[in-house]
């Protein structure tokens with residue numbers, strides 16, 4: 437009996453340690469942006485996005501909300517890179533791609549903060565497409 441549970445335990449451990457790299461891929465729970473970056477993003481958001489998506493990110497009758505269930509409904513399971521590219525290439529609606537990449541990343545950090553994902557020690561970056569490996573899931 438004792439041996440069997442030890443063996444089961446070992447089998448489980450082996451299964452976990454040989455599992456694909458899922459455990460090493462960064463997730464939104466790991467603090468992928470810094471609080472300073474989100475604060476910068478808040479300013480940029482107020483200046484360039486809030487006229488349509490509202491100061492509280494809840495949107496209005498013409499523009500979708502960027503937080504909560506509605507936002508997750510659209511973005512859950514897709515990558516952070518996809519969201520980033522979508523924002524950069526289509527927003528602000530009247531002049532897409534008009535901000536710097538840094539400003540778009542700051543705004544993305546602010547959106548993450550407002551959706552309840554934790555801040556960490558470093559800024560969100562996309563130098564080598566790392567955002568493509570982050571899958572959006574509920575906070």
Ligand code: HEC
Pocket residue numbers: 481484485486487488489498499500501502506507510523526527528529530543
């Ligand atoms: C002139 C109004 C306007 C401004 C300014 C604007 N947006 Fe939008 N945004 C929209 C509209 C309308 C949609 C929905 C249609 C679309 O996706 O093109 C949208 C869609 C989006 C979406 C997709 C939402 C979803 O759930 O599919 C995101 C993300 C977004 N905007 C982010 C931003 C950010 C970030 C900024 C500031 C850099 C910004 N928007 C500025 C009007 C605007």
